[in-house]
Amino acid sequence: MAYIRPLANGNFRADVRLKGITKNKTFSTEKLAQTWADSIERNIKAIPLMSSAQLLEITEADIESMGGEELFKQLGIDLFAIRHCAKLEAINALSKKELLQLTPQEIERMGGADLFIKAGKRIRYKTFREVCDEYLSRWGKKDYKGQMQRVDYWCQFFGDRIMTDIDIFDLREHVDDMIDAGDRATTINRKKAVLSSVYKFALSRGYVDENLVRSVVVDDDTKRRDRVLSDQERQRLIKACQVSHWDKLYLLVLMAMTTGARKGELMSLRWNDINFKDGTAFLGDTKNGTSRELYLALVVIAELKCHQEIGTGLIFPSLELPEQPMDFRAAWRNALKAANISDKDVLNTDGSVKLERFTFHCLRHGFCSALSDAGKEINQIAKLAGHKSIQTTMRYIHQGRDQKRQIVNELAQAFNL
Template sequence: MAYIRPLSNGNFRADVRLKGIVKNKTFPSEKLAQAWADNIECGIKAILNLDQAQLMALSDDEIYALGGEELFKQLGIDLFAIRHAAKLEAINALSKKKLLQLSVQEIERMGGAELFVKAGKRIRYKTFREVCNEYLARWNKKDYQGQMQRVDYWCNAFGDRIMTDIDIFDLREHVDDMIDAGERTTTINRKKAVLSSVYKFALSRGYVDENLVRSVVVDDDTKRRDRVLSDQERQRLIKACKESHWNKLYLLVIMAMTTGARKGELMNLRWSDVSFKDNTGFLGDTKNGTSRELYLAPVVMTELKRHQEVGAGLIFPSAELPEQPMDFRKAWRNTLKAANISDRDILNPDGSVKLEKFTFHCLRHGFCSALSDSGKEINQIAKLAGHKSIQTTMRYIHQGRDQKRQIVNELALAFNL
């Protein structure tokens, strides 16, 4: 129903209320106000009388004449979905595995990225490197060469991974690695700003749902994680790994515990990198740009032989995409929970950290710390851990009060005191 009422300034206001729709507009004359109200009412009634076939056949001009697409939406009619019903049905029928395998051409042929988003389907074909290349192609500011080099740093870290598969834990772990390597906070924040810029671009293009980088905070109070498992915690973790639904988690964890290798290094290890004759593993491309050899303990070799495969495939492959590493985050979280080891910081009543959370990277800290506690030389630990600098190794070594007291007592004895 339409209402026309005069205003104190001489104009006329038209109010239309029909089928839950409320619209109003001001005109200089009552005649114009009435004509507009009649047109809106006729449009609403006409839209509600259209059947599915007629809605599909509407041209853009006809939609505009009836009140515009917004009016259709207010009446609960999704023209986009109606026009693309057949394509949406085909998209909804796709399995998750097939969605992962779609090429750009196939997506365009099925209606384009917008249609997949409308269907609530995530298109995950964009790798981090592809997004970075697209980002740089649209870079219109100064210092293109400098920005390209800064972006290339992150491409070396995440290059061929599907961008939506990179999560907050991956970013946090990489930042922790930079901290452990002794990089200054200002340097880390500059690198993080470049990554945030890439994510902001990806967000604007619909490749990701949020800018994860904003959640990774680095400031002057950032400290390395000193969390090392106690003997009891270690035994509980090993037991829980053996009982995990992922049958290779135990192998992965004992390899990390006994080699000190980084998660990324282990996840990219292939069967062709393992020498069953020499009980070694070869890392051809490590974080610091050098290759190194892993010396594999008997317990690791036994477990490797149990899973041994012929060929050069990944030792820890994804079940759906064999050329990509396994995403074991859920298995890891469940295992920590089963072992009663917190993956979150445990706080004191005043908000300070009582016990730091345990991450997969902490296994590397435990490796270096255990070697130090057993009396190994710092240069030996550095070589086994793959550190270029002794200063980096020092960050991983945690001496307890008893060990420090013993050192002081031995010094006193040496001085015959």
């Protein structure tokens, strides 16, 4: 039954109630309202009488003109199921395990991810970027912004790929490209660790069957590097830093040499972190997620006082952007050059390494080695360096031949040999 009634604003409302279905719509004229109501009444009577062949032939425009897909559903007709009957039968015949093992190509051949979703079936259709977004949304550790940037590096290459469509050959090829571009093993492994973390998350959520990243091995040369400055080299470097065009390079290198702090830890220090009375610096955000104190030598305190400021500003700020740390790479390279210390491996004629390159991080290595050579206990070194495990400290400890020879001689004497 159709009802047409005028509204206060001059329009007309059409109400259709038939076979338990209620439809209504507002029109500008009574004639338009009546025409629509009559059409809806006819369609409510006609749609249930349509054959499957007729339902398959009608277009989206036909469906809309007949009252929309909702009207068909109200009349008990599932157009979606009718149109995809054969494909839905094939999908419904799959077990849960088979559904999760489908490749992106097989999903597409069977009707696409949307068909599986509408059928209420769980498949692995997420793109790498979608998995990364979910991974980051659950990131509960420090440095969210930094991790987001590191994850985005991989999204540039795999972002739009279906997660399960990425294979070990894709990962190996990209790693090979990084090696060919001259990236160091440590740099590659650092980036690879982020990718592995994403895959570990994806594995825990059932999006992949294995962490492929673990199978892509890159030889890491960090454990073989134990470059420590000689006394002469150390003095040359200190003098070069004292005359650097950046007036705080000497202070930075002095702190690195005597505290063993990481570059990032030192560059994040602020003036209110320094306790001049106690001779300490507070590190509230370290690499391993714990806070610790740095104990400052008198020479460091004296140099800090030469630059001392009041407030919460960075001790080593950028000259252009004071809230960002200074980019001191050019000053560091110039100081190494002036001190005749190579920042590249010095090779023998056969290509083997004669003298390893010296990096800023080697100052931390020298700190640990010097403490070891001075006879300090390994647990003391680990505490001062901020290492969580003794195994990490062992990587940094370097003893020269003289120290090793002395230890052996002392042992022989203890045995009365």
